[in-house]
Amino acid sequence: MSKPIFEARDVSVTFNVGRGRNKSQVHALKKVSLDVNEGEIVGLVGESGSGKSTLARVAIGLQKQNSGELFYAGQALPKVRTLEDRRKMQMIFQDPYSSLDPRMSVKQAIFELLDTHNVLPKEKRLDRCKELLSLVKLPESLLDSRPYAMSGGQRQRVAIARALSLNPQFLIADEAVSALDVSVQASIINLLSDLRDSLKLSILFISHDLAIVRLLCDRVNVINLGEIVESSPTLSLFDNPQHAYTRQLISAVPKLDAIVRNAN
Numbered sequence: 001m002s003k004p005i006f007e008a009r010d011v012s013v014t015f016n017v018g019r020g021r022n023k024s025q026v027h028a029l030k031k032v033s034l035d036v037n038e039g040e041i042v043g044l045v046g047e048s049g050s051g052k053s054t055l056a057r058v059a060i061g062l063q064k065q066n067s068g069e070l071f072y073a074g075q076a077l078p079k080v081r082t083l084e085d086r087r088k089m090q091m092i093f094q095d096p097y098s099s100l101d102p103r104m105s106v107k108q109a110i111f112e113l114l115d116t117h118n119v120l121p122k123e124k125r126l127d128r129c130k131e132l133l134s135l136v137k138l139p140e141s142l143l144d145s146r147p148y149a150m151s152g153g154q155r156q157r158v159a160i161a162r163a164l165s166l167n168p169q170f171l172i173a174d175e176a177v178s179a180l181d182v183s184v185q186a187s188i189i190n191l192l193s194d195l196r197d198s199l200k201l202s203i204l205f206i207s208h209d210l211a212i213v214r215l216l217c218d219r220v221n222v223i224n225l226g227e228i229v230e231s232s233p234t235l236s237l238f239d240n241p242q243h244a245y246t247r248q249l250i251s252a253v254p255k256l257d258a259i260v261r262n263a264n
Ligand SMILES: Nc1ncnc2c1ncn2[C@@H]1O[C@H](COP(=O)(O)OP(=O)(O)O)[C@@H](O)[C@H]1O
Pocket: 015, 016, 017, 026, 027, 028, 046, 047, 048, 049, 050, 051, 052, 053, 054, 055
């Protein structure tokens, strides 16, 4: 059995919304527990508004939980993260513009992160950039390009390269391929799968798209209205869904239905 690299235990998050008499609470996460083992790609799938991004933000330290605990390699993560904590895990977003400053070239974006964390002497930074571009299968000629001059797929590769620059062991991908064309989605999925193998990365892969989760993930957690309703190895989730909500999600994906039928 491999060891857990990341664990969430009974994490709850409540948002206060509205003012005065319209005040109410949204229970975005209700005692959510999940874990990701070393070298594993674990899916978190659910409809829009089910709490996926809230869990990602809690995991990375951008959002405080009301209760519950998080562990990295068996150690409790503090609510206020140190720089060292932040190096251990990185996030990739749906829209690379939210992680890439449009004014910065690829090289500058990576330098910025390396400098903030002060992990590499200045004279070694350029070689590290080239190494990272080769990891994400981009040409070195893009080093001086800015995000607007690249395709969506290239931008997402740059965001992945930047996320990898500090050698994290754990990535959280929040709808990281959802905005891309289908053929580009496939190439980014292949890249994440290759990186898992070559860097022994662990990935929490968040998506509303079951068909994509099925392609990439070893295990899948299904979240509905802030609660994990099912957590199963990918094959058994699709062959033998345990929860009514999972069955509903599976049947709501027509292309997936066709795939399943063709496989039988
Ligand atoms: N900062 C916030 N303030 C108030 N409500 C929020 C906030 N962030 C998320 N929510 C609410 O929490 C629920 C879960 O949202 P989210 O985690 O973004 O879901 P998902 O990523 O699955 O679409 C939704 O009802 C959303 O409106």
